[in-house]
Amino acid sequence: MSARVAQLAPERTLRRLELQVTRRLDGLLNGEHLGLLPGPGTESAEARLYQPGEDDVRHMDWAVTARTTTPHVRDLIADHELEAWSLVDLTPSMDFGTGTLVKRDLAAAALAAVGFLTVRLGDRAGAYLLHRDGLRRRPARTGKAAMYALLQAVLDAPATGAAPGETTMTGARAGLSRGTAPHGDLAAAITSLDRGQTRRGLRVIISDFLAPLDDPGGTGTGGGPAAAGHVQPPWERPLRRLSARHQVLAIEIIDPRELDLPDVGLIEMSDPETGAVHEIVLSRRVRERYAAAAAAQRxxxxxxxxxxxxxxxxxxxxxxxxxxxxxxxxxxxxxxGRPVTTAGARP
Structure with missing residues (x-):
């Protein structure tokens, strides 16, 4: 996906993306429900007698065993018709990119990788889109048409205002304030996802995970004394609560120019979140300090x-x-401990 879908043939580009995902990943994930994170089912079935040599002792139902004095196990039924929910960070820092893709386009590609494999199994895929002005929810639907619409919404997301089919959640409902939402509101967005979707399943967080940090040293860059010690990102606590109930996949989107700066001398740099512009001389010392701060942040x-x-x-x-x-x-x-099937895969 080398260009924005809104500017080039949308249907053709999205279909090519779908073919890329299914052809190159399907051989690896064939037959696996939500194969990116393989795991057992979560719905408990009825207890039955334990079969030595066939049943896993970890599935032993000790309550029934104690009551009947005969070993019993309780099977787990594989989940079907699940809802995979993604939280996609679309704040201004995601509109940056110096490689073959802009970070927002790569976020859409990551969402497609999860979404197309989900809807092909008959499950529903929904998403929360985090904009600078609030959080919007796209309802969980099945089918490729719904997946195309979701990807289109990610790539065409405006700076403000909800697109058709989205539910805007501001204030108390979303845990976000009205108006401009700083990047730290990723924490509130994760909390909203956790509270709004309680049924167990897969949760995918797609973000660059750039968040403001407390900086007692007063540097304001996140690379001073606060970066040297243990600083808990504001999104860690809500993510930990989310992981306690769901399978969580965190997809970190990064650009190489965020890790180190070129030797180009005087340059104007702007903060995409605040719009502040500064003139900076990229001397060797500045570039070394920046690389160290970026490495510490990662x-x-x-x-x-x-x-x-x-x-x-x-x-x-x-x-x-x-x-x-x-x-x-x-x-x-x-x-x-799952077998790896590579037939048809071309990674």
């Missing part, structure tokens, strides 16, 4: 996601995102 993000219990997938605007997703899926399957 390490904080990794550590916070690990503590919250979410699975972490990194996608870069200068890399083949389908290959990165395929490798992630392979690692998840191997970690879960």
């Amino acid at each position: 390490e904080r993000t990794r550590a916070a996601l690990r503590r919250s219990g979410a699975h972490h997938l990194v996608l870069r605007t200068d890399r083949d995102w389908i290959t990165d997703i395929a490798r992630f899926a392979l690692r998840q399957r191997r970690a879960a």
Whole structure:
């Protein structure tokens, strides 16, 4: 997806994206329900007698066993007709990109990877879209047409104002304030997703996870004394609550220019969240300090996601995102002890 769908043939571009996802990932995820995060079912079935050598002792129903004095197990029924909900960060920092994609386009691609595989299994996919002016909900629907509409909404998302088919949630309902929502409201958006969708299932958070940090050193950059120690991102606590009930996949979107700066001398830089513009001389010392602060920020993000219990997938605007997703899926399957099927896959 090298250009915005709104500017080029939308249907053709989205169909090409669908073919990319299904052809190159389907062989790896074939037969797996929500295969990016394989796991057992969650709905309990009736208890039955334990069959030695056939049943997993971890499924032993100890209450029934104690009551009947005969070993019983309780099967788990695989989930069907689930709802996979995604939270997509569309705040201004996602409109940046120096690689082959803008971060917003890569977020749409990540959403497509989850969405197309979800709707192909007959499940419903819905999304919460985090804009600078609030949080909007796209209802969970099944079918490719609904998936196309959702992707189109992500790529065409205006700076303000709700698009058709979206429910705008501001104030108390969404946990977001009216007007401009700073990037730190990712925490409130995760809380809203957790409270609004209580049925167990897959939750996907797609964001660059850039959030303002308390900076007791007064640097205002997130790279001063506060960055050196343990600073909990504002979204970590709500993400931990979300992970306690659901399978959570955190997809971090990054651009290589966010990790280091070029040696170009004097340059004007603007903050996409606030619009503030500063002239900065990119000397070697400044570039080294920036690279160190960026590395520290990424390490904080990794550590916070690990503590919250979410699975972490990194996608870069200068890399083949389908290959990165395929490798992630392979690692998840191997970690879960699932067989890896590669027939038809071309990662």
